[in-house]
Each structure stands twice: as structure tokens, then as C-alpha cells.
Amino acid sequence: MRAAFVIAGLEVRIGLRNRWIAATTLLLAALALSLTLLGSAPTGTVGADPLAIVVVSLASLTIFLLPLIALLLSFDAVVGEQERGTLILLMAYPVARWEAVIGKFLGHTAILAIATVLGYGCAVAALLLRGGIAGGDWQAFAAMVATSVLLGAAFLALGTLASVLVRERATAAGIAVAVWLVFVLLYDTALLGLLVADQGRIVGPALLDALLLLNPADAYRLFNLTGSDSVSVYAGMAGPGESGLSPAVLLSALAAWVAVPLALAITFFSRRQL
């Protein structure tokens, strides 16, 4: 495991050196700031909890942006090193195959976590400076940031898997874009279409729950928009007859979306002839 941490450390240093971390942090901070500052305008002073609104807006931002950033970071992980010719040297060191995959993944997760915490932290700091969020739901905010990193990690794992499976960077990049399109844009639309067409004949609540868990972005959305009462009010997700998915189930689904692609990536990479 030691080698994995050494590799992760190098990834973070490279991230700092080539300004990946700086660029991502700035992007997240700028979007988060504009969402919080502009997004709080309609609430005015009617007593809405500004922090809960921040959670709702940032969660929606996360769903679009973090998977994309994660895939961009990770699709290159193995295939890029192979094309540059650095992989063969790395694997000639006392590094097990799984350590190389885990090391890359941990390094990328650290980069993503730094950018998310700093970027979203900026938004909250701005709110604090304006005052008025004293009694806000900090727990929901912390959970949102933590699960954002978890969602990012799930897409890092998917990107790493793509990177291990193919022989060319361009192919891995194509797969990464496709993964993003499917999970972030197309899946919900298709699900909605299915529900409308089906009219509840086959797709009951249980099957719908299962279908929602099959997309890490949906698991993340449900967790953050229904997770706490103060937030669900503003998310328009409150009320009876809600999804039967508990936060624990949703978190487990997200964790599985990290673990399974990563395990597959390790399995395929271990069999690989370099």
C-alpha cells in the first residue's frame, strides 16, 4: 500500500504543477459563488434558510460538473502513461499492479477533494461575510460536500476503468465523454420517458428505486435533495409518498459505484501484458 501513497503523492504534485488543481478550484469557486450570490436573490428576506438553498444549488452544479472533471482527470491515468512510455518504467519498480491503480485513483481523488472543498468553501465564506446564515443546516452542507467528492470518486473509478481497458488515449477519451453523456444527461431523460410510456404497468416504485441506484448521479441527487428536511423543502422533494431509499442505501450505492469499477480496473490491469 506504501507504493500507492507514493504514486498518489506524485499525482497531486503533478496536479499542482500543471495547475489542474488551481484551474478546477477556480472554476468550482466561480460557479458556486455566482450560484449562491445570484441564487439567493429570489428568496429575499422571507426567512428561507440561505444555506439550504446553497446546498440545493451546489448539488445541481456538482451533478453536471464533478463527473466531467473526474473523467477528464482519470481517463488518461493508465493509457496516457502507456502512450508516453512511463508505465513500463513504473511497473518495473516494486509496485504491484493494484497499487498502481489505487495510487492513481487516490491521487486523483485528493485533487478533486481539494478543489471541491476549496471551491465550495469560497461560496460559503462569501455567504458568511454577508451574514445571515448563522442557524443554517451545516450538517446538510458538510454531507453535500462529502458526497460530492464521493460522486467524483465514482466517476474517477469509471474513468480509470476506461483507461485500463483500451490501448489508445483517444478511445479512452471517447468512452469518458460517453459515460458522462449517459449518466449525467441521457439517463434521467430516458427514465422519465420510460415512466411516461409505461404508465406504471411494469415499473413500480421498487423497480424505479433500483433504476435510480443504477446511476451514481441519481443516488447523489436523491441523497442531497431529500436527505434533510430543511433542504427537501427548497428542492421541491418534500411530502409524502417519497422514494423508499434511505440515506444509508443511497450512500452504499455511491460507494459501490466507486468500489466495483475500481475492482474491475485492478482485475483487468493485473492480467495486462505490458
Place this chain on the structure above:
Amino acid sequence: MTSLATLEGVTKRYGRLNAIENVDLDLRAGETLALVGHNGAGKTTLVKLVLGLIAPSAGRIAVFGHNPASAGAAALRESLGFLPENVAFHGAMTGRELLGFYARLKRCGTAEVDGLLARVGLAEAAGRRVATFSKGMRQRLGLAQALLGAPDLLLLDEPTSGLDPASREAFYRTIDELRGEGATILISTHALAEIEHHADRIAVMHQGRLCALGSVGELRRKAALPVRLRFTVVPCSTGRLLERFGDGVEVISRSERLLEVGCEPEDKAALLRSLDDLWQVIEDVSLETPGLPAIYARLVEVEERT
């Protein structure tokens, strides 16, 4: 003598292509073994097999007594140093940072990093990004990382390709120093003329097969190439020389003042002695034993005929 690495009947197939075919080879402690052959002869494949980066299709490989491609073999590579063909690094990092990274991976501490950078002549460039390095500097950084942790076995794949003559000379100086310190080295190369004087044994590979293995002298005998004797004589006396030589020589070229003959290596002393009083017509003589390039060409030619 102990063997650090042993290959027994090793074959590596890629699809229908045999990259390596039934190779037996052992690498003895303290020797420098040169793996020579054309591009595509299987040299790199053989090095990768020793590193455990690929697994053999048939046969057995042992490095320090263990299978290098097994799951728990990562620890074996702590005692290996490897310089890949066309070595590449993360360009954004500096030479010192990268060497520190590799030292941590090899668990040998970063204390020796600066010493190694100085040894390969990169002390001054150590703080520069590798992206600004020339090909020669990158190759030297590659050698430095291979030497981390004083490995028991060094694997160098085409270490001098793309280097200018001065860098090559510096490289072979380092190799000779390492040999003096008792390192075991496997060098794959097609720079035959260069490696001849820096290797204890030569393994000649051709189309995935090992067609000869031995010291340069042993290979020379196996190749049975004639020694060339070139005489410059006073005009019109080449006939007298040939008369004296009799049947033992083969005439390679002959002109008014020049005679070039080939003879068996073991005959050359007797041949020169037989000249006796004829030495007075000889103005100059030169003797050319076939070098590794000629030996290699002959061995490959023989291999292709069989």
C-alpha cells in the same frame, strides 16, 4: 557460479508471432551479458520477461530464484534496476523530484539522489523540469534511476540509442565502473562494435531464437571467420608471398603492391613465421581479426540457412 536469472525453454507468443522461441539463458552473478540482434529480434521481449511485465507462453523463468510474473513478485524488483528503451518521464517534474519519487518507490531513501545525479553528470540540471532536458540528459536520468538502491541486477534496454558519441563514451565509462564494482548487467543493444569491449558474454538473438552464446572469442571461433592479413610489398613480389603461403590461405585481393589474404585464426602465427627471409620485401603489414559486427553477420547468416 550462481545465476541471478535463468530462462529455461522460454517462448513468448503474440498471436501467431513468436517473439521469443525456446530460449535457454542464464545470467551469472557479476557478469555483463550483451543481448545483441536486429530490431525485432526479441531483445526487449526478453527483458520484459525478466522484469515480469509479461508472462511467458511456455517455459520457466526465475529471477533471484522466483517467478518474476507471479503476484507477489513486486518485492523482487527492489533489487532490479531497469532502463527502458526510449525512457520517458513526467515532463512537469524536475530531475531531482523524479529521482526522489523513484527512490521512495524502491524504498531506498532519497539520500543517494544527489550523488547519483552527480554521477551521471546532471548535478547542475537537477532543479530543471525534465521537459527541458535533451535526449541525452533524459537517458542519463534514466540511467540514474536504474542505479537507485545499488541493484543486484541491471537491465539496460538499448541504452545508447540516440546518444551522441561523447554521451556514449560517458555511458560506457559508467558501465565499466559498475563492472569493476561487481554489478551484474544485461544490456540489449544493436551497437555491436561498441559493446564488444564492454561485455563478458554475448547472446546473439535472431528472430526470437538464441543462436549463439559465449565470449567474443568463443563466438569468433564458432563463426569460423578468417583473419585478414594485409601486406604492402615492393612491386611485383606478391607472387613470392603466395608461393610461400601455399594452400593455407585464401586470396581476398591482390594488386601490384598490395596483397590481402584470409587464413584460419590458429594458422596466422605459423603463416607469419614462414615468411622468414621474405620479410625484406614487405614494407607494411596489418592484421585484422573479425569484430563483433562481422561475427554477428556470419552467425545470423548460418542461422538463416539452417
